[in-house]
Amino acid sequence: MNVLGVVVEYNPFHNGHLYHLEQAVTQSKADVTVCIMSGPFLQRGEPALVPKRERAEMAISSGADLVIELPYMFACQHADIFAAGAVSICRELGVTDLNFGSEHGESASFRKLVDFLFTHRGHFDERVRFHIQGGCSYAKANELAYRDLETPDSLPDLSQPNNILGFHYTKAAAQAYPSLRIDTVKRKGASYHDITPQHSSIASATSLRQMLQRGEDISSFIPEASRHILAQLPRMRFWEDYFSILQAKVITASDTELASHYDMSEGLHNRMKRLMKEAAAFEQWLHLVKTKRYTLTRLQRNAVHILTGLTKDEASAASDGHNVDHIRVLGMNEQGRFYLNEAKKHISVPLYTKMSSKKTPQLAIGERADNAYALLLPPTERQKEWRKDYDLPPLLLF
Known part of the structure; x- marks a missing residue:
C-alpha cells in the first residue's frame, strides 16, 4: 500500500x-x-x-x-x-x-544537497557560527553559509x-x-x-x-x-486580535518569568518589555523590537511562546x-x-x-x-x- x-x-x-x-x-x-x-x-x-x-x-x-x-x-x-x-x-x-x-521542483536534487552539506558539514558549521557572531539570525546565517560553500547551481536554492x-x-x-x-x-x-x-x-x-x-x-x-x-x-x-493579551503578559511578567520562556535569548526579554510600552499594535511592536539578529519570524515565535506560557524547562522536559x-x-x-x-x-x-x-x-x-x-x-x-x-x-x- x-x-x-x-x-x-x-x-x-x-x-x-x-x-x-x-x-x-x-x-x-x-x-x-x-x-x-x-x-x-x-x-x-x-x-x-x-x-x-x-x-x-x-x-x-x-x-x-x-x-x-x-x-x-x-x-x-x-x-x-x-x-x-x-x-x-x-x-x-x-x-x-x-x-x-x-x-526547485526536483526531488533527487534535495537528496544530493543533503549529501553535499553532510560532506562539507565542518566548513558549513564554521561559516554558520561566523555569521551568527557577525549579528545574523540563525536562518540568515545558514543561508549565507550555504552561499559561502559555492554550492552547485543544480542544487536547490536555500534562500527560498x-x-x-x-x-x-x-x-x-x-x-x-x-x-x-x-x-x-x-x-x-x-x-x-x-x-x-x-x-x-x-x-x-x-x-x-x-x-x-x-x-x-x-x-x-x-x-x-x-x-x-x-x-x-x-x-x-490575526495577530492584532491577540495584542492586548500579549501586551498584558509581557508588561506584568517579572524579568525572571519573561526570560524563562522557550527560545528567549539573553537580554531580549528586556527589549521586548521596554518597547511594549511604546507600541499601540502588534505590528508596530514587532518592528520596534526587530534587529538584524531578531527577525520578524523569530519574534513572532517568541510572542507565541509568551502567549502560551511555554518555558524553557517545560520544552526541555517534553522533548x-x-x-x-x-x-x-x-x-x-x-x-x-x-x-x-x-x-x-x-x-x-x-x-x-x-x-x-x-x-x-x-x-x-x-x-x-x-x-x-x-x-x-x-x-x-x-x-x-x-x-x-x-x-x-x-x-x-x-
Missing part, C-alpha cells in the same frame, strides 16, 4: 494547495493520503486564520483521507525541528511517501522558503526514517512571499490572508469547500530527541478510518481520537496552546471552542 504524507498548514486551503495535493497523489500512486497539519499556531509564529477542525474539514473535503495534528512543540519551530516532528509522525503511521511543494523546508524534510528522513520516499511538486503560480495575487486562480496564502484582513473577496482562489467553511466562520484570527510523544487525530473519511485502524496496531506512542485526563507532556503543552488560541473570544464562545477541541471526537466525513 502506498501511503502519502503531506505536511501542511492550510491557512487557508487554497487552489495552490489543491494542485499540490492532486499532483502528490498522482506521483505517489497513493492508496491513502495523510495530512500532517499544524494546530492553532503556525511555523512562522502566527495564529491560524481558521481553527484546526475547520482546516481539517477543508483538507478532507478536497481529497485528504486522514488529518493528524503536528504537535505545538514542533509546529511553531525552526524548520529543522518542524520537519523532524513531521517525519516522526510519518514513521509512526507507516507513511511510505512524503511529498512537499518547492520552488519551501526549498528550505524540503531540505529539512529530506535531511530528517535520511536521519530517522531512511525508507521514506521523498518527492516534490514545483510551486505553481505564486511565490510564498507574494503579497498580491500574480495568477488568476492561484495566490499565496500570505496574499490571501492580507486580502481577508482587508475584507476583500478571495473566492476565485479557493475551492468550493473552503468558500463554504469560511462563510460559516463567525470570525477569522524526546526529535520524536512526537503522541498521535492526535483531527479528522478522517472512511478510507482514513480504515487505514488508521490498521496503522494503530504498530504505533508506539499514545493515539488520541478523543482527549482524556492522561496526557503526554507534548499534548499537555498543546492543550495550553489551544486554550490560548481561544482567549480572544467572548467567554461563552471561548467555552464552546474549548469543548469542541477536547470533548468532540475527530471530524468524520463520509
Whole structure:
C-alpha cells in the first residue's frame, strides 16, 4: 500500500494547495493520503486564520483521507525541528511517501544537497557560527553559509522558503526514517512571499490572508469547500486580535518569568518589555523590537511562546530527541478510518481520537496552546471552542 504524507498548514486551503495535493497523489500512486497539519499556531509564529477542525474539514473535503495534528512543540519551530516532528509522525503511521511543494521542483536534487552539506558539514558549521557572531539570525546565517560553500547551481536554492523546508524534510528522513520516499511538486503560480495575487486562480496564502484582513473577496482562489467553511466562520484570527493579551503578559511578567520562556535569548526579554510600552499594535511592536539578529519570524515565535506560557524547562522536559510523544487525530473519511485502524496496531506512542485526563507532556503543552488560541473570544464562545477541541471526537466525513 502506498501511503502519502503531506505536511501542511492550510491557512487557508487554497487552489495552490489543491494542485499540490492532486499532483502528490498522482506521483505517489497513493492508496491513502495523510495530512500532517499544524494546530492553532503556525511555523512562522502566527495564529491560524481558521481553527484546526475547520482546516481539517477543508483538507478532507478536497481529497485528504486522514488529518493528524503536528504537535505545538514542533509546529511553531525552526524548520529543522518542524520537519523532524513531521517525519516522526510519518514513521509512526507507516507513511511510505512524503511529498512537499518547492520552488526547485526536483526531488533527487534535495537528496544530493543533503549529501553535499553532510560532506562539507565542518566548513558549513564554521561559516554558520561566523555569521551568527557577525549579528545574523540563525536562518540568515545558514543561508549565507550555504552561499559561502559555492554550492552547485543544480542544487536547490536555500534562500527560498519551501526549498528550505524540503531540505529539512529530506535531511530528517535520511536521519530517522531512511525508507521514506521523498518527492516534490514545483510551486505553481505564486511565490510564498507574494503579497498580491500574480495568477488568476492561484495566490499565496500570505496574499490571501492580507486580502481577508482587508475584507476583500478571495473566492476565485479557493475551492468550493473552503468558500463554504469560511462563510460559516463567525470570525477569522490575526495577530492584532491577540495584542492586548500579549501586551498584558509581557508588561506584568517579572524579568525572571519573561526570560524563562522557550527560545528567549539573553537580554531580549528586556527589549521586548521596554518597547511594549511604546507600541499601540502588534505590528508596530514587532518592528520596534526587530534587529538584524531578531527577525520578524523569530519574534513572532517568541510572542507565541509568551502567549502560551511555554518555558524553557517545560520544552526541555517534553522533548524526546526529535520524536512526537503522541498521535492526535483531527479528522478522517472512511478510507482514513480504515487505514488508521490498521496503522494503530504498530504505533508506539499514545493515539488520541478523543482527549482524556492522561496526557503526554507534548499534548499537555498543546492543550495550553489551544486554550490560548481561544482567549480572544467572548467567554461563552471561548467555552464552546474549548469543548469542541477536547470533548468532540475527530471530524468524520463520509
